[in-house]
Amino acid sequence: MKAFFAALMFMSRIPLPQMNISKTDWHKSARYFPLVGLVIGGVLYLAAITLEQFFPTTITAFLLVLLWIWITGGLHIDGWMDLADGFGSNKSREQILEIMKDSRVGAMGVIAAICLIGGKWIAVYELLHQEGAVILLLSPILARFLLISAIYFFPYRNQGGIGEGLRVNLSWLIIFLNFVFILSLSYYLISMDGVIWLFITAIFSGLLVVTIFKKLGMLTGDCYGALVEWSEAVSLFVALALWGLM
Template structure:
């Protein structure tokens, strides 16, 4: 289990972790710990916001946090977001969309999608900073990776030899339930009922996105997994702002 966690950490982040002796089995098991790694990412972002806001104005702090967010994940999920945007934005047949997504080059739709995502995330980060709600940065990566493992479990992965192949094997129902309980416990403990509202709405909106992608492609690929994380993170940031403004 320790090797599986280190595998998840080395794959999903740039945090140094010994990975030379990790096997393919450790990689497949690592998906169990994706929400835990998401929590760690969120804590780093929240801590960074506390430190940076003491030195810089909110606009500069928001920019640095966005850069930190991209850096700590190595831009891995952003790449998937752009590839999916290129595929879906082509408005072609399912087979051609999948071929476009495999192309290493980035098209116009991918660039546009990346710009819009970064603007949206940056504005949301700034608003949460201005509302003195920096602790909410913890939950966006956490929720996103819970949505991801549920998507991996619920929808088929049909791309032979792809990055996500084999991840479903260790995502049993008890593992999913344990991760769900883990996320709900942290959310309720830190945010009470407001946190539960944020969690439920985030999951609903993210699930709608996953269903749309699956309807278009008939499967989920590694690029889809990255896009799910980016979408879910951005959605939860927006919803956090709306919920705290309303309540």
């Protein structure tokens, strides 16, 4: 349970009692990232149902995006901006990594953040308008499943960094069980459309990871954060596309 709480404390701002989290607990926490996604998604879904009783859809969508940012502490947006700065510089591999490590945010990072937040706002509005709030429950789970898949299948930076040691405690079985969990939940909530939604989102997320890997030859903590944000945003738009086709 300490490993789960380590994951929850790191990936969310949900209030928890103080506890002593060891390095071993942190290294074991990755297996629980999708479960943290379930907690985040549950909060978003319940908030959507509640806020719609008091506000018009536009305001509800805006407040939900703010809640989404707050509950994660902006952790993954930081990685998204750093990746945008690095890749937007069109520099060599070594220079990109240096730019990504810089705590300052450049123009490309700001533009990427505006596009991401604006895109999520519009997508959430449209989903609420089409009674698709259930995607807010599923999206954070899927994004964090794709995160642990990237951690397991792609090499991390050589040494140092907050992601060091996470891969050691992942396995094929853990990946498979998490896959069965998100697949079953998606099918239960939105039938075969949920299965199609999952696989299409996974394809687009996989393209991002492969692109990063081809350029850098590895992933970093910023890449992990960017993957989560990308996967969440893509999942919203994929859901809207499926709704449109229906």
